[in-house]
Amino acid sequence: MLKKISTEQLVPGMYIADSGISRMENPYLYYAETDATVELINRILRNGFKEVFIDTERCRPGLIAEDTGFASALAGGGAYAVPDIPITVEMQAAKSTYSGALNQARTFMDSIRNGNTPELRQAEPLVDEMLQSLGRNPDALLSLCKLRTQDNYTYTHCINVAVLGIMFAKHLGFSASVQHATGMAGLFHDLGKSMVPLEILNAPRDLSADEFAVLREHPGMGYDLVKQISGLPPEVSLGVYDHHERSKGHGYPRGLSAGDISPAGRVLAVADVYDALSSRRPYKDAVMPHRVLGIMYQIRNKDFYPGYIEHFVRLLGIYPVGSxxxxxxxxxxxxxxxxxxxxxxxxxxxxxxxxxxxxxxxxxxxxxxxxxxxxxxxxxxxxxxxxxxxxxxx
Ligand SMILES: [Fe+2]
Incomplete structure (x- = not known):
C-alpha cells in the first residue's frame, strides 16, 4: 500500500515507491523504487524534497507505526560548534593526551590482572586534559578516536568511550562535574573485564551459557573495584555499573529501566555501542559510522534513554571527522x-x-x-x- 509521508519522517529501512504522479506537477515529491538508506535520506533532504511515497508492505516491519525523526535529526543541525583553533594546531595536544590515556589504560588493566589495585585517581588529570582539548577543538580528539579504531581495541575502546562520553554529556547539557565523571567512568567502564579469565575474554567462538554469565559480571566487578577508591564521586562507579543496562530493562547486571539508570551509565551505553560497532575486530569488519547511527536509531526505543540517539546523531553528524x-x-x-x-x-x-x-x-x-x-x-x-x-x- 502506498502512503505519502513527509521526507522528515523517513527512516532507514523504509521502501520508497514511485507513485507514478507527474514530476512536472509535483517538484517537491521524491520518486524512486528503492530502500531508504542514510545516504539517500540525506540526499533527498538536501535537494529540498518535502514529501515521498513509501510502500508500507515493503518497509522493514515495525517502522511505520513508530514515531520517526531520523531525518529531522540529520537535518536539524546542532552539531558542536568548533572554536577557531585549527585542528592541525590542536592535534599535537590531542595526540599527547590520547597516547597518555592509552598507556594509563594498559597500566590499569595489567595491574588488575596481576592482582593489584591500580591508582585510578591518576586518571583525573588526563580526563581534565580531554575536557580541555575538546573545549579548544573537539575535532582533534574525535578524529583520533575514529582513526585508532583499527588496533589495540581493548585499550583504544576505553579512551574512545571516555572521549565520546564527555562530548555527549556536554552536548546533553550535563554539568562540568558530570562530564568529568562520565569521562572517568568511560575510561574504567570495562576494567571488570580484567578479572574475567582470558580464555573466556579471547574465546574465538560463541561462549557457553556459563561463560557468558561470567562475562556479564564485568560491570559489577568494575563497580566493586572503582567504588572502593576514596575521593571518586559516586557517578564514576555508577557509570561503570550501568553501561550495559538497557532502557526497557533487558540489560545487565541489574536489569534497570531507563529512569533508574545513572546519567553517566545512559551516556556511556550510547558511546560504548557506537565505538564497538564502528571498530574493526578480529571477527568483524568496522561498520561505517553513518550505518552504525542508522542501526542504533532502529533500536533506540528499546535500548537507549528516550531521545538520546536523536541527540547523538545531531552531535556527530553522519560524516564524523576522519571519514x-x-x-x-x-x-x-x-x-x-x-x-x-x-x-x-x-x-x-x-x-x-x-x-x-x-x-x-x-x-x-x-x-x-x-x-x-x-x-x-x-x-x-x-x-x-x-x-x-x-x-x-x-
Ligand atoms: Fe562492557
Whole structure:
C-alpha cells in the first residue's frame, strides 16, 4: 500500500515507491523504487524534497507505526560548534593526551590482572586534559578516536568511550562535574573485564551459557573495584555499573529501566555501542559510522534513554571527522571538521582528483562548506586515501 509521508519522517529501512504522479506537477515529491538508506535520506533532504511515497508492505516491519525523526535529526543541525583553533594546531595536544590515556589504560588493566589495585585517581588529570582539548577543538580528539579504531581495541575502546562520553554529556547539557565523571567512568567502564579469565575474554567462538554469565559480571566487578577508591564521586562507579543496562530493562547486571539508570551509565551505553560497532575486530569488519547511527536509531526505543540517539546523531553528524568520502564531482577526501550550521556539509580535505591522481599540497583545499556535496562515505580499503596520513599522524 502506498502512503505519502513527509521526507522528515523517513527512516532507514523504509521502501520508497514511485507513485507514478507527474514530476512536472509535483517538484517537491521524491520518486524512486528503492530502500531508504542514510545516504539517500540525506540526499533527498538536501535537494529540498518535502514529501515521498513509501510502500508500507515493503518497509522493514515495525517502522511505520513508530514515531520517526531520523531525518529531522540529520537535518536539524546542532552539531558542536568548533572554536577557531585549527585542528592541525590542536592535534599535537590531542595526540599527547590520547597516547597518555592509552598507556594509563594498559597500566590499569595489567595491574588488575596481576592482582593489584591500580591508582585510578591518576586518571583525573588526563580526563581534565580531554575536557580541555575538546573545549579548544573537539575535532582533534574525535578524529583520533575514529582513526585508532583499527588496533589495540581493548585499550583504544576505553579512551574512545571516555572521549565520546564527555562530548555527549556536554552536548546533553550535563554539568562540568558530570562530564568529568562520565569521562572517568568511560575510561574504567570495562576494567571488570580484567578479572574475567582470558580464555573466556579471547574465546574465538560463541561462549557457553556459563561463560557468558561470567562475562556479564564485568560491570559489577568494575563497580566493586572503582567504588572502593576514596575521593571518586559516586557517578564514576555508577557509570561503570550501568553501561550495559538497557532502557526497557533487558540489560545487565541489574536489569534497570531507563529512569533508574545513572546519567553517566545512559551516556556511556550510547558511546560504548557506537565505538564497538564502528571498530574493526578480529571477527568483524568496522561498520561505517553513518550505518552504525542508522542501526542504533532502529533500536533506540528499546535500548537507549528516550531521545538520546536523536541527540547523538545531531552531535556527530553522519560524516564524523576522519571519514573518507567521495564528492559528487568524483573527487575524494577526508572529513577534517564538522559544520554546525550544516552537519551534512562538513569540512573536507580534498586528496584525490576525479581521475584518482593525488593532488599537490597547494591544490588540497580545506573546504568550508562550499565544495560539491558528499556523494558517499567510502569503506576502509575502497580508497587509496589513508586518513591517518592526511592528518600527519604517522
Ligand atoms: Fe562492557
Amino acid at each position: 573518507v568520502v567521495e564528492l559528487e564531482d568524483g573527487r575524494q577526501g577526508v572529513v577534517s571538521g564538522s559544520n554546525s550550521a550544516a552537519p551534512t556539509r562538513p569540512k573536507v580535505l580534498i586528496m584525490l582528483a576525479k581521475d584518482g591522481t593525488p593532488l599537490k599540497p597547494e591544490e588540497k583545499d580545506i573546504n568550508l562548506g562550499e565544495c560539491p556535496p558528499i556523494q558517499r562515505c567510502l569503506p576502509a580499503g575502497a580508497s587509496p586515501i589513508d586518513p591517518a596520513k592526511a592528518f600527519n599522524l604517522e
